[in-house]
Amino acid sequence: MDDRLRKAYSIPHTATNPLRDACLTSVNLTLDLLDGCAYHCDGCFVKRKNKVNDDDLKDIARLVDMWEDQGFGFNETFVGPTDIFSADNFDAIFDNEDFLALGEHFTFACVSTLLDDYDKIAARIEKIRQYSPNWRGRGFECFVMIDIEKYLANDTAYMVDLWQKLELFDLDDVFFTVNVDKFGRFAQLNLAELNKRLMDEFNPPSKDCTTGLRINPSFLRSNNAVLVLEYADKLRQIMLEEMEGDLVSQVYSNMINVHANATTFHDYTYRNHELYVAPFIYEDIPVTDSAFHIPRNEDGFWTQEQLDDKHRELFLKQMEYAERTSECSTCPHLATCTSRHMLTYMESRHIGKCILPKELLTEPGENANALAQCVRTA
Numbered sequence: 001m002d003d004r005l006r007k008a009y010s011i012p013h014t015a016t017n018p019l020r021d022a023c024l025t026s027v028n029l030t031l032d033l034l035d036g037c038a039y040h041c042d043g044c045f046v047k048r049k050n051k052v053n054d055d056d057l058k059d060i061a062r063l064v065d066m067w068e069d070q071g072f073g074f075n076e077t078f079v080g081p082t083d084i085f086s087a088d089n090f091d092a093i094f095d096n097e098d099f100l101a102l103g104e105h106f107t108f109a110c111v112s113t114l115l116d117d118y119d120k121i122a123a124r125i126e127k128i129r130q131y132s133p134n135w136r137g138r139g140f141e142c143f144v145m146i147d148i149e150k151y152l153a154n155d156t157a158y159m160v161d162l163w164q165k166l167e168l169f170d171l172d173d174v175f176f177t178v179n180v181d182k183f184g185r186f187a188q189l190n191l192a193e194l195n196k197r198l199m200d201e202f203n204p205p206s207k208d209c210t211t212g213l214r215i216n217p218s219f220l221r222s223n224n225a226v227l228v229l230e231y232a233d234k235l236r237q238i239m240l241e242e243m244e245g246d247l248v249s250q251v252y253s254n255m256i257n258v259h260a261n262a263t264t265f266h267d268y269t270y271r272n273h274e275l276y277v278a279p280f281i282y283e284d285i286p287v288t289d290s291a292f293h294i295p296r297n298e299d300g301f302w303t304q305e306q307l308d309d310k311h312r313e314l315f316l317k318q319m320e321y322a323e324r325t326s327e328c329s330t331c332p333h334l335a336t337c338t339s340r341h342m343l344t345y346m347e348s349r350h351i352g353k354c355i356l357p358k359e360l361l362t363e364p365g366e367n368a369n370a371l372a373q374c375v376r377t378a
């Protein structure tokens with residue numbers, strides 16, 4: 001094992017975790033369970049139709065039991081991929097006992113445009129709180145998709161309506177989100193100004209809540225390698241040239257910390273009855289390529305040994321693929337990227353050059369802004 005790998009495998013995932021968690025591997029789970037979405041946000045690449053039934057929710061609960069038996073910790077479950085308040089099957093999911101039991105383990109996160117009726121959103125927020133009643137004494141995380149067109153037009157009716165609905169999240173963390181959209185409205189945004197406005201104007205009643213801007217790289221779900229490269233280059237250029245001050249660390253604190261979401265996390269996606277390893281590229285990316293797929297065994301389920309074998313297989317393949325890229329094999333961040341399954345993603349899209357703003361990746365402590373953000377969100 002070379003020095004870069006040894007280093008990555010010997011350091012806990014953030015500088016701020018308690019010592020008792022230093023050796024704990026935690027699971028992040030992205031659940032593509034929601035079916036249907038009433039909206040068409042620019043730059044959205046999610047598949048809006050998802051098949052889910054009670055057996056899926058039983059299987060997910062069984063996986064969580066298996067991970068608990070194996071001594072894994074739990075971090076976050078993102079229930080998506082579509083607007084949670086407009087999903088057709090919201091009640092079927094949130095009335096299910098197996099699903100509700102997951103809330104004992106995971107922080108719950110979701111996404112919404114907040115364009116549904118106030119009363120419908122209020123009722124669904126109450127139901128979500130049944131799922132996640134005690135997370136750090138707070139609520140859950142909601143990523144609110146900003147309507148960029150209306151924001152840029154300073155549409156008063158939209159802003160007033162949005163602010164009224166935001167008051168419903170009195171216990172919860174709200175992150176304002178825009179999709180990367182290379183040729184559309186995204187390119188017209190002044191991200192620093194948008195972030196400042198949202199931070200200044202949204203003051204949740206609970207001082208303990210977190211807010212700020214997030215940039216969603218939804219394009220990474222696309223199978224179109226040309227499109228992925230175009231959008232990734234645009235995002236990289238914006239991060240390197242246009243995002244000033246501590247905006248990068250506020251928007252992508254986990255991505256720029258080389259230990260975050262690396263060896264001490266196992267990230268998975270469950271979609272359409274199947275389980276996948278999830279690459280972490282800016283955030284967990286639920287791609288369903290065969291390279292990430294973990295087939296069910298003859299018993300119709302999975303063993304921990306199978307999952308461990310899959311991680312080992314992907315690690316070795318990535319080390320081989322690094323030699324076929326233009327710069328990964330000599331890059332100081334290779335250990336981080338293989339831990340995050342970055343190179344498996346690159347190979348699946350036939351990408352041979354770096355698509356990350358790697359100049360921004362740092363050890364915690366090297367970048368005071370990044371560390372400050374870790375402390376704020378830990």
Ligand code: SF4
Nearest residue numbers: 328331334337354358
């Ligand atoms: S993807 Fe970029 S940052 Fe990662 S190992 Fe390759 S060159 Fe380095």
